[in-house]
Amino acid sequence: MSVTPSPGQDTAAAARAALTLDRGTAVRAVAIAAFLAIALFALPTIGADWTTTFTSVAIYSIITLGLGILYGRVGLISLGQVALLVIGVWTATRLNFATGLSFPLVLLLSGLITCAIGVLIGLPAIRLSGLHLALITLMAAGAVNVVLVAINFPNGGGGFTGRTSTPDLSGLQAVRRPSIAEGDTAYYRYVVVVAALVFLVALLHVRSKPGRAWAAIRESEPAALAAGVNVVFYKLWAFALASFMAGVAGALLAAQVGQPTAQSFQTQDSLTLLAVTLIGGIYSLWGAVVAGCFSQLLPFLFQVQWGFNPNFVLILFGAGLLQVLLTAPGGLAQQFPKDMASLGRLAWRGVGKVTGRGGRT
């Protein structure tokens, strides 16, 4: 919004034009700024266990962002995103114990290594069809789980697996957090900032050449091919991006829990993750935030706060997934504002009937 003041009367008009032109952008910028401000400063004041939960929400919204881009923008489905997350956690833990690299570097390297493994898994399937990718990622999820149960996470030992059966219990080695964010609240803020950066990367992708190529592929693959879009390359790019995000999220998760255990990652988590991504909404980046809340905040509310059986959430996700697929393809991120607007209109009409004024919408 850099409006250079020009001499004369039309300055105000030009400024007004610029402002009206950018109103949508401005509203969005204000909304994002307000959201970030609330996330960074208001949310950590609620309580310690809430801060931990919100950290998980931020981390999982990074993964669901990758899934959302994959399905919403390209039309691909990965049923094995938790497998990639596990690879990210494992890589970060191994790097942490093997090297003295600084945390941002571990973050980046975990993302890149996970990305490379994701590409290796996805390449044979992506050349066939979306259905094949979904199936092969589901099987990869099962296979990674098998390997994980066998080798578990590194705990400071030597060798490739970095696991020793006699860990030094006196020191209780944990994955290092960045030196500027050792405490829970500081680490939460750190995670939110990293998540914001990843969302920015996603936005840049969606708004530039890859985003347009993805849209073309999603609408019609033969047409995209005919228009000169390298279909396999851009599909693979999307899958690599989603894998990278899962890897980064994995590194963040490793530092959050300190000592990751194999038991905390189940194959079925991949399925729930996909369900919450769709429930959150795949056509908007906000959907990933909603999905992160669904996958981490909702179980916390149900189990810790309200004392429900946590498995009840699974049933909710299943029903929600069916509902989203059938009636609200945009997910909550699109449906909720729409419903609120309708409700507002209804209320406004109701007010009009009572007072005899303002009945028009």
Next chain:
Amino acid sequence: MDSVVAFAVFGVDWEFFKPYIVLGLALGGVYALSGVGIVVLYQATGVLNLAFGAIGAAGALIAYWMINHTSWPHWLAYVTCVAFGGVVNLAYGLFFGPAFAARDPLVKMMGTLGLALILLGLMAWRAPVGGAFARFLPLPSSSHTFTVFGAFVNWTQVIALVFAIALTVVTTAFLRYTNLGTAYRAIANDREITATLGVPVRRVEASAWFGSGLVAGAAGLLLPDLLTSLDYAALTFLVIAALAAALIGRLQSLWVTLLGGLAVGLAQALFAPYASITQYRSAAPFVLAIVALLWLSRRRVVTITRTAR
């Protein structure tokens, strides 16, 4: 006997492998019949049923409950397990099948994911597992054993293998020679045109849902006994091995699916005696499916799917 020479290279003799081959063929039989159930439903309705394993697991849990907490006869529990699969699958197909009919295969698959999550949630809620607690669902056929070529075989293992082969034969003949089978193949080609030709599409699809569900129930009944314990999470992800078999059969050929299922089962069982890789043998479906995919994708194919979402 080339195989003897091959095995001898690893320092293991033929006798040693016999029980693992029996177990592998039995497991492979369950994978194969599940794969056939999945492929037939996919061909008839375009739905790749991810809830296949979860339906079988839920049926098995109900049978377990009936055997251990009621005084009803055991055969009723076994029948209920199989029937439960058919009824749940049919109910889903009747209720959600038409709504998803015109959608992309991926979306149809995601719908069954919803069903799988609901069933998983119900099972984890009503039948939690924890500690050393394990459920067992022994079949009467397991207590009768005999020897084949010096290897002990029980009747459950025979039933699994024979049922898989019989299902493949019967289904192939059914698709080839009956009117209903012809209708299946017509719907697989084009649902709309088949409907205009006067085929009661929904009823035909419902029969596919029911039949596939019965197979899911049967798989859920057989598998706990072969795996020694009833673990609903393991049973739910039976679908992974079954899908690997289906993928090897290109989601199309029943015979190749049968062979694929047997191969997955054999691979899992034969790696068991090797200490260095025994932990990783459950990853066999993934490895075999990747190999099959690499073989399938050796030529570039442009996939044209309907873009309805």
